Amino acid sequence: MATHSSSLSFGDISFNRLPNDSITTLALVLGDQLNAGHSWFKTIDRNRLFVLMEVREETDYAKHHIQKIVGFFAAMRHFAQALSAAGHHVCYLSLDDPNNRQSVTKNLSALLQRLPRTRQVQLQQPDEYRVDEYLQAWAGQQSVEVQWYDSEHFLTQRSVLNDWFPGKENFLMESFYRRVRQQTGYLMENDKPIGGKWNFDKDNRNKLPNQQDVAKPLLFSHNVSDIIAMLKKAGVETIGDIEPQRFIWPTSRLESRQLLDFFVENLLENFGRYQDAMHTEYWSLFHARLSFSLNTKMLSPREVVEKAISYWQNNSSRINIAQIEGFVRQIIGWREFIRAIYWHHMPYYSTTNFFENKAPLPSYYWTGKTHMLCMAKSIQQSLEFSYAHHIQRLMITGNFALLANVNPDEVDAWYLGIYIDALQWVELPNTRGMSQFADGGVLATKPYVSSGSYINKMSNYCQHCHYDVNQRVGTNSCPFNSLYWHFIDSHYEQLSKNARMGLILSQWDKRDKTDKQELLEQARLYLNQIDSL
Numbered sequence: 001m002a003t004h005s006s007s008l009s010f011g012d013i014s015f016n017r018l019p020n021d022s023i024t025t026l027a028l029v030l031g032d033q034l035n036a037g038h039s040w041f042k043t044i045d046r047n048r049l050f051v052l053m054e055v056r057e058e059t060d061y062a063k064h065h066i067q068k069i070v071g072f073f074a075a076m077r078h079f080a081q082a083l084s085a086a087g088h089h090v091c092y093l094s095l096d097d098p099n100n101r102q103s104v105t106k107n108l109s110a111l112l113q114r115l116p117r118t119r120q121v122q123l124q125q126p127d128e129y130r131v132d133e134y135l136q137a138w139a140g141q142q143s144v145e146v147q148w149y150d151s152e153h154f155l156t157q158r159s160v161l162n163d164w165f166p167g168k169e170n171f172l173m174e175s176f177y178r179r180v181r182q183q184t185g186y187l188m189e190n191d192k193p194i195g196g197k198w199n200f201d202k203d204n205r206n207k208l209p210n211q212q213d214v215a216k217p218l219l220f221s222h223n224v225s226d227i228i229a230m231l232k233k234a235g236v237e238t239i240g241d242i243e244p245q246r247f248i249w250p251t252s253r254l255e256s257r258q259l260l261d262f263f264v265e266n267l268l269e270n271f272g273r274y275q276d277a278m279h280t281e282y283w284s285l286f287h288a289r290l291s292f293s294l295n296t297k298m299l300s301p302r303e304v305v306e307k308a309i310s311y312w313q314n315n316s317s318r319i320n321i322a323q324i325e326g327f328v329r330q331i332i333g334w335r336e337f338i339r340a341i342y343w344h345h346m347p348y349y350s351t352t353n354f355f356e357n358k359a360p361l362p363s364y365y366w367t368g369k370t371h372m373l374c375m376a377k378s379i380q381q382s383l384e385f386s387y388a389h390h391i392q393r394l395m396i397t398g399n400f401a402l403l404a405n406v407n408p409d410e411v412d413a414w415y416l417g418i419y420i421d422a423l424q425w426v427e428l429p430n431t432r433g434m435s436q437f438a439d440g441g442v443l444a445t446k447p448y449v450s451s452g453s454y455i456n457k458m459s460n461y462c463q464h465c466h467y468d469v470n471q472r473v474g475t476n477s478c479p480f481n482s483l484y485w486h487f488i489d490s491h492y493e494q495l496s497k498n499a500r501m502g503l504i505l506s507q508w509d510k511r512d513k514t515d516k517q518e519l520l521e522q523a524r525l526y527l528n529q530i531d532s533l
């Protein structure tokens with residue numbers, strides 16, 4: 001996709017040439033609201049102006065991966081062009097537009113001043129609490145009518161936990177998932193789950209065999225040099241790498257659908273089976289990599305699930321029920337549940353710190369320069385592609401941050417910035433809740449920590465690592481091993497109240513006193529030199 005520096009190139013109306021005698025409705029489209037199927041766009045209204053904007057307010061609230069900012073801007077520009085081509089009035093404010101106030105609300109106010117006949121502003125419900133908060137505050141100060149609309153993307157409402165489970169404060173994803181299955185009818189037959197079970201997760205935890213064929217990922221090749229030059233000129237600070245003439249992520253609905261087709265045709269067959277696997281040679285394995293397209297709304301969860309189910313139905317001799325159920329659960333179960341938890345518990349959720357962890361994030365999270373091969377590979381991959389799959393995020397970088405007592409605020413900031421699909425509504429519960437257990441069990445039923453044995457079981461990382469996964473103490477012992485038992489010992493009292501931790505705690509209790517002391521001394525040594533591991 002060619003990129004341009006002029007705002008007018010992405011719409012039909014510039015800020016300096018607003019038709020102030022005809023526009024009566026102003027409609028804001030945020031960067032994660034690129035939903036071509038939204039009811040807003042079904043009719044052409046020449047008295048309505050759609051506005052999209054690139055602002056420093058959004059590029060600077062976290063230090064983002066360069067590919068994340070470029071991806072959002074490129075997708076927004078493509079969407080604006082599509083709206084304009086369809087006959088809608090579109091005003092696009094690029095980051096370098098001299099009229100850009102670099103704030104969503106300040107730009108909206110400036111537009112209203114230039115459009116005196118405007119009687120109504122239309123806003124879609126934002127997905128992020130902070131955006132919702134500042135738009136609600138702005139709306140309350142306006143003399144014109146402000147109308148709020150659903151984003152028409154998710155299968156459930158923000159209030160779904162209160163609606164479905166009134167009076168409860170603890171929620172199980174499995175119960176939620178089954179309710180969504182029943183509501184949608186996906187993978188259901190006569191009110192019963194197809195295959196006789198709701199969940200086939202136990203069939204989907206395999207390590208990648210040595211001889212397993214893995215298809216090369218579908219990558220796109222966009223020239224985004226102009227966007228990068230604009231960001232550099234503006235002084236926007238970013239992390240990570242990018243190839244300016246070969247940006248690999250989809251920037252349109254068409255490309256997003258191509259990526260979906262590629263997944264169901266080439267990867268779905270083995271998605272669930274190896275969804276937890278990790279390998280030094282394959283950065284995407286059988287994962288769909290649709291989260292960026294979904295989170296910007298270039299794809300809807302319904303079309304993704306229905307496409308996958310349709311393909312499975314036509315190829316059931318090749319794709320078994322465990323593969324399709326595992327994928328469907330990620331989209332209509334986990335993704336919807338995460339959003340529900342976010343809106344149910346914000347804003348206090350973002351400040352939880354159950355273990356009172358305060359350590360800084362080790363420096364190699366920003367460079368990938370560490371002797372721990374699992375960490376090096378997962379971080380280097382994240383810096384190169386702005387992507388890592390859920391087990392790399394949960395059981396490698398997240399696991400280590402928790403074992404190293406890192407402040408969850410710093411962990412949140414890193415995850416929110418480094419991944420192209422990271423918006424706070426999906427990042428925060430996954431990180432602070434699932435990964436760091438900072439919410440004390442609101443989301444996860446236990447802390448997701450492990451020693452090196454789990455990493456060795458699910459990957460080939462340990463085979464060529466500087467550290468020995470089979471050694472618990474000593475110069476070359478795997479840091480995950482001693483840090484794991486240090487975590488168990490340090491938080492014994494808190495963990496003793498968690499029924500799912502009983503077996504591990506009993507194993508610690510049975511250890512020889514000398515063995516315990518050696519493990520804890522090794523862990524303290526590693527914690528004291530955490531940045532040089």
